[in-house]
Amino acid sequence: xxxxxxxxEAVKKVSPAVVSIKSEQNFRxxxxxxxxxxxxxxxxxxxxxxxxxTNKHVVSDPNAKYTVxxxxxxxxxxxxxxxxxxxxxxxxxxxxxxxxxVDLGDSDKLEVGQWVVAIGYALAEFQNTVTVGVVSAKxxxxxxxxxxxGLSENLEGLIQTDAAINPGNSGxxxxxxxxxxxxxxxxxxxxxxxxxxxxxxxxxxxxxESVRKSGKIIRPLLGVRYVMINKEVAKANSLxxxxxxxxxRGESPSExxxxxxxxADKAGLRENDIILEIxxxxxxxxxxLSSRLRQYKPGDExxxxxxxxxxxxxxxxxxxxxx
Numbered sequence: 665x666x667x668x669x670x671x672x673e674a675v676k677k678v679s680p681a682v683v684s685i686k687s688e689q690n691f692r693x694x695x696x697x698x699x700x701x702x703x704x705x706x707x708x709x710x711x712x713x714x715x716x717x718t719n720k721h722v723v724s725d726p727n728a729k730y731t732v733x734x735x736x737x738x739x740x741x742x743x744x745x746x747x748x749x750x751x752x753x754x755x756x757x758x759x760x761x762x763x764x765x766v767d768l769g770d771s772d773k774l775e776v777g778q779w780v781v782a783i784g785y786a787l788a789e790f791q792n793t794v795t796v797g798v799v800s801a802k803x804x805x806x807x808x809x810x811x812x813x814g815l816s817e818n819l820e821g822l823i824q825t826d827a828a829i830n831p832g833n834s835g836x837x838x839x840x841x842x843x844x845x846x847x848x849x850x851x852x853x854x855x856x857x858x859x860x861x862x863x864x865x866x867x868x869x870x871x872x873e874s875v876r877k878s879g880k881i882i883r884p885l886l887g888v889r890y891v892m893i894n895k896e897v898a899k900a901n902s903l904x905x906x907x908x909x910x911x912x913r914g915e916s917p918s919e920x921x922x923x924x925x926x927x928a929d930k931a932g933l934r935e936n937d938i939i940l941e942i943x944x945x946x947x948x949x950x951x952x953l954s955s956r957l958r959q960y961k962p963g964d965e966x967x968x969x970x971x972x973x974x975x976x977x978x979x980x981x982x983x984x985x986x987x
Contacts, residue, residue, distance in 0.1 A: 667779060670841040671796055674781055677843030679792045680764035681709040682836060684733040684785040685722055685742065685756070706784035706836030707732065707756060708766050708845065710872060714740075714758040717872065718835030719850050720747050723754050732758050735792065746871070746881040749986065750954050752819055752850050753868045755875050766837060768872075769844030771864035774799050774823065782827040782849050782860070784836030797827030797860075803950055806851055806861055820955050822861040823847045829860030838862040870961060884962050884983035886953075887926020888933060889914055894949045905971055907946065908938040909953040931968065931981035940976070941969040957983070 687703040705722030709715070716732060723730055723744050730742040740758035747754045774780075782795045801824040825838065829849045838847030847862030874882040890909040891897065898906040911928075913921040913935060921935035922928050933939075939947055942956040943966050960966060962985040969978050 667841070671779070671781055671794075674839050674841050674843040675783065675792075675794050678708070678766055678781075678783055678837060678839050678845070679794075680735050681766045682735060682783050682785075682792055683707045683709060683716060685716075685718055685835065686731045686733065687723070687725065687728040688731070689725060689728040703728070704785065704832050705834045706832065706849070708835075708837045709734075709763050710755070710765060711876070712761065712763045712765055714760045714763060715745065715872075715875065716742070716756040716758065717848065717868070718754055718756060719848065720752045720754045722835045723747075723756060730756065732756065734763070745879070746875045748868065748871050748881050748883070750883055750958055751863060751868060751871070753848065753863060753871060755872070755881070767842075767844045768865050768869065769840055769842065769846040771823065771846045771866045774802065774840070774846055774864075776801060779841055780823075780825055780827055780846065781839045781841075782825070782829055782833060782836060782862075783839065784830075784833030784849060793830070793833070795828040797825050800824040800826050800859070804861060805950055819850065819861070819863070820950060820952055821864060821867060822850070823864055825860050825862060827860060829862075867955075867958065870958070874961075882962060883986045884957055884960050884964065885926065885986040886957055886981060886983060887923035887928040888939075888953075889919060889921050890939070890953055892947075892949055892952050893938065903938070904974070905938060905940070907948040908940045908971065909947050911935055911937045911939065927981040927984055931979045933968070933970065933979065933981075934972070936972075938971040939968055940971055943967050944969075962986075 685705045707716040707718035732740045732742045742756040745755045745757040778799045804822040804824045805820040833849045836849045837845040851861040871881045888911045895906045965982045
């Protein structure tokens with residue numbers, strides 16, 4: 665009974681700030697007629713003047729027109745303000761004032777077994793559908809793709825929950841019993857029941873803050889191309905370690921292993937080095953180099969532990985802005 669009343673209060677607190685995001689794109693079909701392709705997702709309001717968080721895959725079509733429908737039924741044309749290059753996250757902007765907003769929680773404090781609530785527009789149609797479940801696991805890694813057949817993306821560090829996440833819920837808030845947003849619903853395992861995933865809110869707080877300050881998402885640059893090492897990759901390539909990020913060049917001459925003049929170059933990193941840790945945190949299949957770097961901002965100095973020619977070494981790099 666206690667959990668039930670807490671869930672009700674959490675839903676009451678958050679629901680006014682949950683919005684539907686509708687997309688429309690006109691195209692000419694095989695017979696020459698104009699048709700409209702429609703899509704939908706969910707978002708939640710961050711600021712009273714209309715910044716809205718959602719998934720990147722909900723608003724990834726540059727040719728589509730987006731409309732936000734607020735909980736009181738008002739329609740607003742929406743502009744894609746910023747898209748995160750390293751996560752399934754985007755921010756929209758609508759012209760409004762005095763909008764209800766959400767409170768952001770601390771996803772690092774989530775524990776397995778803790779109650780959570782997913783709120784969204786299920787099937788892009790049913791307003792503020794509420795599902796309840798628990799945090800089933802943390803730090804999950806999945807390959808997610810749009811239900812409309814869009815590009816797939818590797819996502820990591822995710823919250824796994826058994827709260828039902830349906831098509832259309834993408835971009836909606838995952839909420840704790842205090843009514844704080846602790847995650848963004850992003851993917852569902854299509855071949856299983858009651859397995860959904862959400863991006864931890866802490867993973868995008870830096871991006872939200874940079875949009876508030878500068879109008880764009882600013883991410884740090886180290887300046888290396890790499891592949892993640894696991895046991896299979898290590899065995900197939902006779903590598904001396906079974907984790908880390910192996911710095912390698914791409915297939916074309918322009919795809920260098922280390923960008924000249926980049927922080928990595930200045931720190932002395934070279935092709936075939938294996939980055940093992942960033943500031944004492946292990947780089948592995950579940951915590952890739954990009955996800956470790958995402959915790960920092962341009963100007964931050966990081967310590968890098970790496971393996972080269974039979975030796976473990978350390979160096980320092982000052983991160984720059986990715987452009």
